[in-house]
Amino acid sequence: MRLSKLFGKTQREIPAEADTASHQLMLRAGMIRQVAAGVYAYLPLAWRVLKKIENIIREEIDRVGGQELMLSTLQPFELWQKSGRDQAFGQSLFTLLDRRERKLALGPTHEEVITELVKYNVQSYRDLPLLLYQIQTKFRDEPRPRGGLIRVREFDMMDLYSFDADEAGLGESYHKMLEVYRNIYARCDLPTVMVEADSGAIGGKESHEFMLTTEGGEDEIVHCPDCTYAANADKAENNKGMVGGGEPLPLAEVSTPGVVSIEEVSNFLKVPPSHTLKAVFYIADGRLTFVIIRGDLDVNEVKLKNILGGIDLRMATEAEVTAAGIVPGAASPVLKIDIGDPTRAKANLALWCSRGIKIIADDSVTLGTNFIAGGNKPGIHLKNVNYPGDFMADVVADIARACAGDKCLRCGGKLQSSRGVEVGHIFKLGTFLSEKLGATFVDQSGVSYPIIMGCYGIGVGRLLAAAIEQNHDSKGIIWPSSIAPYQIYLCPLYLENPRVAEIAEKLYADFTVQHLGVLFDDRIESPGVKFNDADLLGIPLRVTISPRTLEKNSVEVKRRSEKASHLIPLNDMFNGLEELI
RNA sequence: CGGGGUGUAGCGCAGUUGGUUUAGCGCGCAGCGUUUGGGACGCUGAGGCCGGAGGUUCAAAUCCUCUCACCCCGACCA
Incomplete structure (x- = not known):
């Protein structure tokens, strides 16, 4: 293909619409x-x-x-x-x-x-x-x-x-x-x-x-x-590990004025986030859904969506949460805290159910004891919250996001x-x-x-x-040769020089006959323009012909992926290129 | 759908505050000449319904209203 005839022009400036x-x-x-x-x-x-x-x-x-x-x-x-x-x-x-x-x-x-x-x-x-x-x-x-x-x-x-x-x-x-x-x-x-x-x-x-x-x-x-x-x-998936403090202890309220986020709870009560439970609310197909997860983890919405079988899932707004009678920042699945009642966990779940709210728990809530959770009243949290003694969920499953630094579920290695x-x-x-x-x-x-x-x-x-x-540098594309549009960029400099033109045409004809896939830069352009376009287009092999190379009866050959170039004698073109292609 | 942004020549942009007569610049394009191994230079030239519609005005790229398109972040999605 002659570059002068190729439909599609190279452009020097970066189009404003693109940033990839x-x-x-x-x-x-x-x-x-x-x-x-x-x-x-x-x-x-x-x-x-x-x-x-x-x-x-x-x-x-x-x-x-x-x-x-x-x-x-x-x-x-x-x-x-x-x-x-x-x-x-x-x-x-x-x-x-x-x-x-x-x-x-x-x-x-x-x-x-x-x-x-x-x-x-x-x-x-x-x-x-x-x-x-x-x-x-x-x-x-x-x-x-x-x-x-x-x-x-x-x-x-x-x-x-x-x-x-x-x-x-x-x-x-x-x-x-x-x-x-x-x-x-x-x-x-x-x-x-x-x-x-x-x-x-x-x-x-x-x-x-x-x-x-x-x-x-x-x-x-x-x-x-x-x-x-x-x-x-x-x-x-990640290995969430067991946390927390031994045998389940009795529930108790603690005063936490103005404390809302997991970070604040953690700082105020001097416990790591992994010893807290985080409540997150979603609207799943129009219905408010209560998600509970250990405080050190985040919800993976794709996993959650799969569990719910729902189509439309989004975070609930604070207004929607409040409208449902829930205290944002102090929410937990534990509504009834009568510690003497062995059926309290079931009763809690029934209470939520009666309010039309489904509870989905990440399995991390079972991997630990004596968590800090919301008290469902402003400024009140609960300590020693345990699953399944104090609360239960409609579904317990893995809905946590695995992050770099977490432990591998298979081998315990550090995930990246x-x-x-x-x-x-x-x-x-x-x-x-x-x-x-x-x-x-x-x-x-x-x-x-x-x-x-x-x-x-x-x-x-x-x-x-x-x-x-995956294959480019600051100058342009660097095609892997298996998918490159052409294999050879035939690049004559000073085409107005008859000798250069003659050799260029001859090589173009030879390469074409050999089906090498050649793009012939037959334009009368300065070397800078040609080299820059060659780099931009990223054709794997550049073959340069100029009066300078012809003095040595050679052409210069350079791979797009490498810096070095070398001369190949004209009478050994075939073998020389064979090695490079 | 929420938030942010941009529309002026093939591409990149200025001009919009503060109203005008022929709407500019660079790249690219065409012609001529001089150059020439990493985006050369000079001269000449072509190319615009200033995203669109309506309005205000003696006068609109510029002000007002409405619209459309495109980009980015998020939501969402192979």
Whole structure:
């Protein structure tokens, strides 16, 4: 390709709209152009890279027997109602009405459509297992698109769906895909970390994410340096440890004038935060929910949401808490403190229940004794609060946020945290979709069962962006050669010099014939401009021709990723380049 | 949806307080000339409904009202 003809110009100044490295560089390199919020046009350079990534994905999936197909973007809205996932996706689902007022959705993913398709093409266990995939544009009306291609509303995505007859089969498919994913990222030269993940709106049980670690990443990863444990912070668990003071003692009120926060309680009564209980209030699907957790921990809202099975969750305002007759800053589940009454804990729970308030406790409240908690009166706290003697909860579960510095649940090591971009996510879906949509098969004995499903996604555009996040310097992009739009940047200086022009044209023709993937900077520009554009575009190998190199019958060759350059004799071009590519 | 911010040429910006006549600057773009191994220089030139609508006024990029778009933080979300 001749640079003078390439559609898309490089830009010297950083566009004001971008503040993510990959976003800035793609705009400056003339790779993308924003069409609307979270909607982009992909210019030839970007499109070439996307196709390279797509092809690596295709090759690796085809190798294990996956079959590519093409599904519709327009999907009947009823299909989403049938699966119930119209609720899970909510506002993120783009919908529209056709001329007959029939509601359609722009596919945010294709599980429903493919399950319908499989339903009509699979009847027997003999048709299974099956690995079907597609690489298509998907649509999600994200609340806030951001970071260029990191989070967009219209995006290129590979989705593979597995269909199996039993759990063991699903396990095999899952494992197979896990290996495929590792191979794909390895071939793209993009090191990723596999972490345990929350399955979110997609649903299902087991799921793993593949994270490309980079400082600007929008996800937090918690991992243990001493064992293999790694998880998304949404899902990560920690060892909370036992705290507190031995045998349960009798409840007692203590005066705590003006003391509200955990920090204040801790200072005032001279106890560590881990010896206190923190009350937090949420509105879950419109209902006030009381969450109780040990004072040294914070609530992980994703875990809480999963426990509640709720769709809409937010913190309650102080007004909402007060309106429910609760004293903010002194709330606890202990309303009735009659210490002689062995049924007081049950009575407390019944009191809350009668007020229509559900109590969710983090399991940390069971990991210790004699806590300080609110007295449900201003300026009063309780000491020696114990579970389950003094209070109980509707649900006790792990709803705590694991943080860097916490102990690893598996090995006791010290957890660390880092940031990453999610570039792949695999899920064991199970049968909830096939049951709802009636996708069944008959086994050997002629009995009908729902097909067991898995799904496996890679955001191709996001992978492109993440690749740049991970591979750039102050001058520009540094493409891994496996996904680079071109391999060679042919860079003649002083093109008006006939000898330079002659050699440049000859090399361009030679490289083209050899299918090396060459971008020929045939512009009459100063060396500075050419070198800077070469660095910005990040093509792995720069081949410079100038009167100076031709004096030595050579060209200069430099890798984008390295500082040093060296001369290769013209008559040994082939061998010289062979070594470098 | 809450909070903050920005809309003036392809890109980056000034001008808005304090009303004007031809709306500026840099980059980029076109032509000519001089240059040339890390974003050269000179001259000439093209390019604008100042986000949109309405209003005030002799006069609006500038003041008022309403709207739209985009960015950032949060909520939310692969």
